[in-house]
Amino acid sequence: MNVKLFSRITLARTAVAVGAAGLIGLAVTPAAAPAQTVAVPTADNPFGLPKDITLFGKADPDRRTATAVVNGFVITGTDIDQRVALITSASEAPIADEEMLRLRVQVLRNLIDETLKIQAAAAAEIPVDAAQVEQTYQQLAAQNFAGQPKRMDEYLVSIGSSAASLKRQIEGEVAWENLLRRNIMPFINVSSDEVNDVLKRMNEARGTDEYRLGEIFLSATTENRAAVLANAQQIVEQLKAGGSFVAYARQYSEATTAVVGGDLGWVRLGQLPAQLGAAARTMQAGQLQGPIEIPGGFSILYLINKRQVLMADPAEALLNLKQISISFPPGTTQAQAEARVEQFGTFVEGLRGCADVDATAASVGAEVVTNDQIKAAGLPEQLRAIILNLQIGQATPLFGGIEEGVRVLMVCGRDDPKDAGAPTFAAVMDQIEEERVNKRAQRYLRDLRNDAYIEYN
Helix, strand or coil, rough: CCCCHHHHHCCCCCCCCCCCCCCCCCCCCCCCCCCCCCCCCCCCCCCCCCCCCCCCCCCCHCCCCCCCCCCEEEEEEHHHHHHHHHCCCCCCCCHHHHHHHHHHHHHHHHHHHHHHHHHHHCCCCCCCCHHHHHHHHHHHHHHCCCHHHHHHHHHHHHCCCCCHHHHHHHHHHHHHHHHHHHHHHHHCCHHHHHEEEEEEHHCCCCCCEEEEEEEEEECCCCCHHHHHHHHHHHHHHHHHCCCCCCCCHHHHCCCCHHHHHCCCEEHHHHHCCCHHHHHHCCCCCCCCCEEEECCCEEEEEEEEEECCCCCHHHHHHHEEEEEEEECCCCCCHHHHHHHHHHHHHHHCCCCCCCHHHHHHHHHHEEEEEEEEEHHHHHHHHHHHHHHHEEEEEEEECHHHHHHHCEEEEEEEEEEECCCCCCCHHHHHHHHHHHHHHHHHHHHEEEEEHHHHHEECC
């Protein structure tokens, strides 16, 4: 999946809320309706809500005016429009009207959380330095627009967003980092015994499979389960239609891994909830699965890569490849193209190895390009699996078409990476600490929401 500018230039540091929320406007005079059934509170229905209810006024929370006042700070419709533009610019597929409504409501929740974090940092007397925000913005401009911030300003305006919107998001990210660094990280303790135990288990698991996964986690309760599931299904449909997993993870995931596009890093099945482990076991690189229900919510998984514990990662191999290709002049008919492809296929089958390629390619009008520093991980996923199973002198099947030409890749050399050693003591400790910070950060954000005074318009 391609990651466009949004997924590169946004640095969402926080989790986002994905639960169902909304307001019901109260009319002065209710419409006539059947009498409501009286219900008594039970374990499954603690509020004693009747099965048939009468709603007063407009009851569609997704179609209300999406603005709010958060502890006195106003979030306007323009704020939402500009943040939505950042997300939609990263999506290759058009977004349906229904999904756009859902997205706007989600963005409002994100902006509320962002405001709460900035306010909490200010209350803790660790406000965000404007110079730090500007420095991060300049770094993004350097990465994406060759160090020309004006070009990034122009791009943001062209998609319906603004530099101010992006800088506000950066401010929220930095504020959250500052809060976590002061209020959570100093109180996370990991013992040496815990780290040594992890290292021991990794060495015992040498050669078993481990997976590099991306995850979008949406929390759910009994009350909002159906709404969260529907939201997760919509996200999956958007991803299947070409949406950026990294961008959606940063916008929707409630895990702190949202900052890295949902990347969980390398994990073994035993480290995952049983439901996720079972799903990952059947996945191939580049495959998407979900939503998968787990304790506390739903997860959407994307398998980035797969390897064996403490063994060399084949995707890190450096390859010497020859590309042999033919092209078709304008006006070539289907029959002519098929005849030429057949001739080219016969030629490739007759090659005795890389030494034959340069000497004989001209005989069939083929062009040859050599590159001896191709990392396997940089190849398209379909080709990578094929090429890594080839021996020196073997070629891939023909691929391409009349417009782009038909070609094959021949393996002429391969430098496999060394076996991966166990991670360092410090790396394992960092990983355990990060997991614990993640859990406490979710609770911290929940408390900020519970204590906030939020007025919707």
